Amino acid sequence: MAEAVVETNAKDVSSLEAPSKGNGEGRPKGKLDVLVQGAALFSDGYNIQIIGYMNSVLAKLYPAQMTTEVKTRLSNSILIGDVFGMIIFGLCIDRFGRRIGIILTTVFLVLGIILATAAHGATIEGMLWMMVIGRGVAGVGAGGEYTVCTSQAVECADSTPAMKKRRGMLVAVATNAAIISGFVASSIVSLIVLAAYGGEAHEGVWRICMGIGIVLPLFIFVFRMRLADSEQYKKHAIQHKVPYKLxxxxxxxxxxxxxxxxxxxxxxxxxxxxxxxxxxAGIQGDTKSTLIQSIGWSALVNFFALPGAFIGALLMDRIGRRQTYALGWSIVCVFGFVIGGAMIQLNKIFPLFVVLYALFQTFLSVGPGDCNFLVSSESFPTPLRGHFLGFAAAVGKAGAAIGTTALSACLASYNGSVQGQQVVFLIGSAISVVGTLVVWFLIPNHPENLEDEDVRFRNYLELNGYDTSDMGLKTPVKTLS
Structure with missing residues (x-):
């Protein structure tokens, strides 16, 4: 009797394969598999946002070197790395599987954080450039995590009937809410470390705060490696001759x-x-604000985006993705125009400014913050989810880099800080109007099951002469003859 090895589609052999220990095969997917992706994105949020607080510390330490251009460069370096990571790993995980992305993104993220934290140079300018490079490398890993984690979260959340009904909520919590939690954590860590140094700027403050960003990616790495590729990916993957034109x-x-x-x-x-x-600091007055007060107030403002993420998560499965998207954008328009129009009066009522600014942040999170990840995943089929999700996220990060540069320059161009802030809020509100229209007319309704979109895409390919017989992973199965 001889053994013959035949190739079979992964879907057809799922019942014949023995569970593989250590890589998650054979274990039913649960909510924890969705939410663990959020732990990785939490660390990305922390590492992206921490520079906003450390720029204030660095400006106190190195006032001559920390020009507006250098601050923007430090803020944008991780965003530019994000763009490359999103595109590269979007292609990678569709061709080679979701799990390979976990390894490579973690390597880039950890390496970049080490380089930025240990940055040194013969001059202060050289040290700051080393920090820019390190954060750029970390950005490649963080950008890849957007694609890897979101794809895995969406596909895991579609694995059981009960989870499908709450797919929107689960993915929103594992993506946007996790990233915002990272933003909030970065402010809390900044305040704690700064307080430990007596509220004064010190080199140890920025090195400790940046270095802490390495802890969580390493801590959850082993657990994430136990997750298997989804059944959708095994069934529908296109690893050769990708029909890009179609x-x-x-x-x-x-x-x-x-x-x-x-x-x-x-x-x-x-x-x-x-x-x-x-x-x-600008609306409070520079003479009134210490470093801790400035970071503390901005931490409070950023915190209000977190309840917005959970409100959006609750709405998503009830009123629909596109409706939640448009609702959040439209309310942001209202608050932005109110703040911008009343900025001179708000300059005299600081607590009211903070409340309105917080609500502005809240509804940004309710709508586009939650929906970007989910809609950019559900709107496309599994074999190309990484491609399109990564590209959309990369375009978003390009917007972040451009917006940071443009609005920072706009704020700095006004001698009076109140006028500069007024213009910045009015620009943000005008963009929100455009965002509302884009969502309503271009975003599709979500599929009830991811499989529905996969079947629709497969049928389209067949109608256009594409050979779909090679779709799906080919798994060797031993049979007796």
């Missing part, structure tokens, strides 16, 4: 909508997060 022809409209909405959102939200200490 895919773009079929999905150009949702791709345009997702890219535009994410670009506009990041153009607004990242500058407002990173500039929060500057905005608060």
């Amino acid at each position: 895919a773009l022809k079929f999905y150009w409209k949702p791709l345009l909508g997702c890219c535009s909405a994410w670009f506009l959102y990041d153009f607004v939200v990242y500058p407002f997060n990173l500039l929060a200490p500057t905005l608060v």
Whole structure:
């Protein structure tokens, strides 16, 4: 009797394969598998936002070297790395599987954090450039995590009927809520470390705060490596001869909508997060604000985005993705125009400014903050989810880099800080109007099951002469003959 090895589609052999210990095979997916992706994105949020607070510390330590251009360079370096990571790993995880992305993104993230934390140079300028490079490398890993974690979260959340009904909520908590929690954690860590140094700027403050960002990625790495590729990926993966032309022809409209909405959102939200200490210090008055007070107030403002993420998560499965998207954007428009129009009066009522600014942040999170990840995942089929999700996220990060540069320059161009802040809020509100229109006219309704979109795409390919017989992973199965 001889053994013959035949190739079979992964779907057809799922019942014949023995569970593989140590890599998650054979174990039913649960909510924890979805939410663990949030732990990785939490660390990304922390590492992205921490520089907003450390810019204030660095400006106190190195006032001559920390010009507006250098601050923007430090803020944008991780965002530029994000763009490369999102595109590269979006292609990688569709071709080679989701799990390989976990290894490579963690390597880049950890290496970049080490380089930035240990940055030194013969001059202060050289040290700051080393920090820029390190954060850029970390950005490649963080950007890859957006694609890897979101794809895994969406596909895990679609694995059981009960989870499908709450797919929107689960993914929103594992993506946007996790990232915002990282933003909040970065402010809390900054305050604790700064307080330990007596509220004074010190080199140890920025090195400790940046270095802490390495802890969580390493801690959860082993657990994440136990997760298997989803059944959707095994069944529908296209690892050779990807039909890009057909895919773009079929999905150009949702791709345009997702890219535009994410670009506009990041153009607004990242500058407002990173500039929060500057905005608060400006309206409070430089002579009144200590370093701890400035970071503390901006931490409070950023915290209000967190309940927004949970409100959006609750709405998502009840009123729909597109409706939640548009609702959040439209309310942001109202608050932004109110703040911008009344900025001179608000300059005399600081607590009211903080409340309105917090609500502005809250509804940015309710709508586009929650929906960007989910809609950019659900709108596309499994074999190309990484491609399109990564591209849309990369366009978003390009918006973040452009928005940070543009709004920082706008704020700095006004001698009077109140006028500069007024213009910045009015620009943010005008962009939100465009975002609302983009969402309503270009974003599709979500599929009830991810399999529905996969079947629709497969049928489209077959109608257009594409051979779908090679789709799916090919697994060797031993049979007796």
